Amino acid sequence: MRPGDGTVVAVMEVGGTHVTAARVDIADRSLQLGPAHRESLDGGGSADDILAALVRCARRVPVPGGSRWAVALPGPFDYARGIGRYAGVGKFDALYGVDLRAALTASLPGAAGITFCNDADAFALGEWWAGAARGHRCAVALTLGTGVGSCFLRDGRIVRQGPGVPPEGRVHTVRYADEPLEETVSRRAIRRSYARSTGEVAPDVREIARRARQGDRAAAGVFADTFRALGRALGPLLAAFEPTVLVVGGAIAGAWDLVAEPLRAGLTETAPARTADIVVTPARCPEEAALLGAAYLATTPAATAPGEPRGRTRAP
Structure with missing residues (x-):
């Protein structure tokens, strides 16, 4: 159906x-x-x-x-x-x-x-179907938590290959600073960076975020460096794939006030002319998107496209 x-x-x-x-x-x-x-x-x-x-x-x-x-x-x-x-x-x-x-x-x-x-595909489709990416024909979604989940969408179809799309559409396969991206962007990477900066046993990411908001320079620096790096890694991909929206969810996206600015800055560093107009936004229904997307996938045939046409288009 x-x-x-x-x-x-x-x-x-x-x-x-x-x-x-x-x-x-x-x-x-x-x-x-x-x-x-x-x-x-x-x-x-x-x-x-x-x-x-x-x-x-x-x-x-x-x-x-x-x-x-x-x-x-x-x-x-x-x-x-x-x-x-x-x-x-x-x-x-x-x-x-x-x-x-x-x-x-x-x-x-x-x-x-x-x-x-x-789950990352379901999240992306849920946000495209009923959330922050609704109305966009071309979208990329990320989930930030224990690692980096991702999905590339065009016209409601999951795109696994083509310009700007990493293998199987999985951003975690990208390398940054000669290492897998998740060695820089992940729960464990954020905690490790904070431990290195302070010499302390690192608390969880939520506590590091709380400290950053209270003026802890090391904590703020870890968030800034981590998500600027994510933007730098994503910039060339998004410039080639040409989405009109990047939706970010997952547990770490709960610290959007600490994520958004460095992420946008990193994107524009690596591909300023072709990423400046991309809407970068947190998920609109972060707790429900994967549930909605799973239902959409279960009832929609051919939700995966083998390739994709080019063009920065947005649905009416």
Whole structure:
């Protein structure tokens, strides 16, 4: 079915510390029956523990028999087959080789079918369909947290290759200062930079952000350097891909007051003429975007394009 036909889809978003479940009304482009349900999750736990958390959360969503489920979760994952490919990535390693589709189908009463998608792709499509990128024909979305998630979109289709698009559309594959980008831009990289600057055991990113707002020069400097570097790395890509909007979400985007200015400055340093007009904005529905995008992907055929036409275009 296509969006707008009144379809309701049950959805889950799986992260390293929590799982969220809800129902999405496709016609209204919104969550149905109030806010989403959330359950704590230990991404380093056993397969049984992870599955139990998913099922507990899913069962809190009232769905009729024969309902479809759409699940957004990070890779590496075989999304077509529903099988985990995690190995040495620091979370969900216990799901390596686990047929998550079969396990969930057996545990969710009345589940008629389960589709899986990448969480960064779902976030991007949710923001394009119902959030900050709505109305833009060409968009890039980032999620900033334990790493850098990304998705490149044109006309509502995920673009995996072409001018300005890194391998598979994944910005984390980009190198910066002769290292993988996530050695500069990630939760661990920010904490490491702060520890080096102060000689302290680094607190979490939220505390570093709080200190930056209170005048801690080291903390402010870490945010400035980190996100200027991200802008520098992105600049040539966006200049070639030619989006009209860059949407930023994820836990670290909660410190948008510390992220926005250096990110924009880095973009204009590397490609000033071709990035100056790009709208750089935080997500409009950061808690819901991946849920909305997962439902959109589950109901929209051919959401992935093999290539893309050129042109800085914006939908009316």
